[in-house]
Amino acid sequence: MKLCCAVAVAVIVLALCCQGQSTAVTPDECCFSFYNKPVPVSRIKAYQETHAGCPQKAVVLTTVADKKMCVNQDFKQLQEIKDKLDDPFGTQTQASSR
Numbered sequence: 001m002k003l004c005c006a007v008a009v010a011v012i013v014l015a016l017c018c019q020g021q022s023t024a025v026t027p028d029e030c031c032f033s034f035y036n037k038p039v040p041v042s043r044i045k046a047y048q049e050t051h052a053g054c055p056q057k058a059v060v061l062t063t064v065a066d067k068k069m070c071v072n073q074d075f076k077q078l079q080e081i082k083d084k085l086d087d088p089f090g091t092q093t094q095a096s097s098r
Helices: 002-024 078-086 091-096
Strands: 044-049 058-063 068-072
Touching: 044 078
Parallel strands: none
Antiparallel strands: 044 058, 058 068
């Protein structure tokens, strides 16, 4: 009886450990469809690259209305959006033009 209980506890602990490990490496947000129309750059408030574990590399754009859209790495406006969000006051442009 004691052996049976010990085996049952070991199986439960092992199952919990395996479950915890599998969820730890699961990406939070992956993109499977992509937006490809022009967007007003002023309406984008944030961007985030998808997790390396996702099947396709992409960028998730977040609008000022908190809507999210996926775009490919080669989305035409992506660099403009990144530049604006990374340097919202244009200090890099001003410093280089002096």
